[in-house]
Amino acid sequence: MRVLVVEDEVSLAKQLVTALRHAGYAVDHAAEGERADLLGHDEHYDAVVLDLGIPKMDGLTLLRRWREAGQNMPVLVLTARGSWHEKVLGIDSGADDYMAKPFRMEELLARLRALIRRSSGQLNPELRCGPLVLDTRAGKVTLDREEVRLTSHEFRVLSYLMHHKERIVSQGELTEHIYSQDFDRDSNTVEVFIARLRRKLGSSFIETVRGLGYRMKAGS
Numbered sequence: 613m614r615v616l617v618v619e620d621e622v623s624l625a626k627q628l629v630t631a632l633r634h635a636g637y638a639v640d641h642a643a644e645g646e647r648a649d650l651l652g653h654d655e656h657y658d659a660v661v662l663d664l665g666i667p668k669m670d671g672l673t674l675l676r677r678w679r680e681a682g683q684n685m686p687v688l689v690l691t692a693r694g695s696w697h698e699k700v701l702g703i704d705s706g707a708d709d710y711m712a713k714p715f716r717m718e719e720l721l722a723r724l725r726a727l728i729r730r731s732s733g734q735l736n737p738e739l740r741c742g743p744l745v746l747d748t749r750a751g752k753v754t755l756d757r758e759e760v761r762l763t764s765h766e767f768r769v770l771s772y773l774m775h776h777k778e779r780i781v782s783q784g785e786l787t788e789h790i791y792s793q794d795f796d797r798d799s800n801t802v803e804v805f806i807a808r809l810r811r812k813l814g815s816s817f818i819e820t821v822r823g824l825g826y827r828m829k830a831g832s
């Protein structure tokens with residue numbers, strides 16, 4: 613899962629990026645609206661945290677531009693404290709949720725998890741595939757109730773597949789959702805992560821659909 617943070621306040625941006633990386637996301641950061649606009653159009657995010665008060669292009673204009681262009685990733689807006697007006701404008705402009713500053717990081721992480729789950733059609737915070745369970749709250753994977761240790765990239769691959777378990781996910785799509793922008797990407801490494809996941813989880817969960825990609829096996 614990959615998240616874009618749009619925030620100009622240096623220390624808050626740093627806190628957000630650190631907390632999100634720690635929670636297992638690939639994270640990109642933009643400190644102003646024009647760069648955020650480019651990233652939002654060119655890259656593929658599972659969610660965006662958007663401060664409304666940013667330089668070069670304000671957050672509301674940015675959000676409207678994305679929505680007009682059909683960018684439908686979930687967006688959580690950060691508003692100034694007590695500004696009900698900003699909240700209303702944010703929601704009317706296409707925001708999916710909002711939080712007023714200052715906020716608790718734990719709450720932001722929980723809201724973001726819920727947004728990502730809902731946008732991929734998952735209602736339960738525990739994603740299941742038979743005996744394999746990915747708890748999105750704890751960021752943990754268990755197989756027959758035994759915890760399975762995964763690296764951050766393995767976790768992102770499995771998390772993305774389990775969020776979209778009813779369909780085939782191509783290698784290119786996976787690549788878009790597990791790396792941040794500054795990472796030197798190589799789509800071949802997806803195969804490596806899949807192979808490692810199969811070693812750790814057993815080969816019955818992730819199916820290779822020839823020429824198309826991967827899919828969590830239904831009923832397994």
Ligand code: CA
Nearest residue numbers: 620663665666
């Ligand atoms: Ca700001």
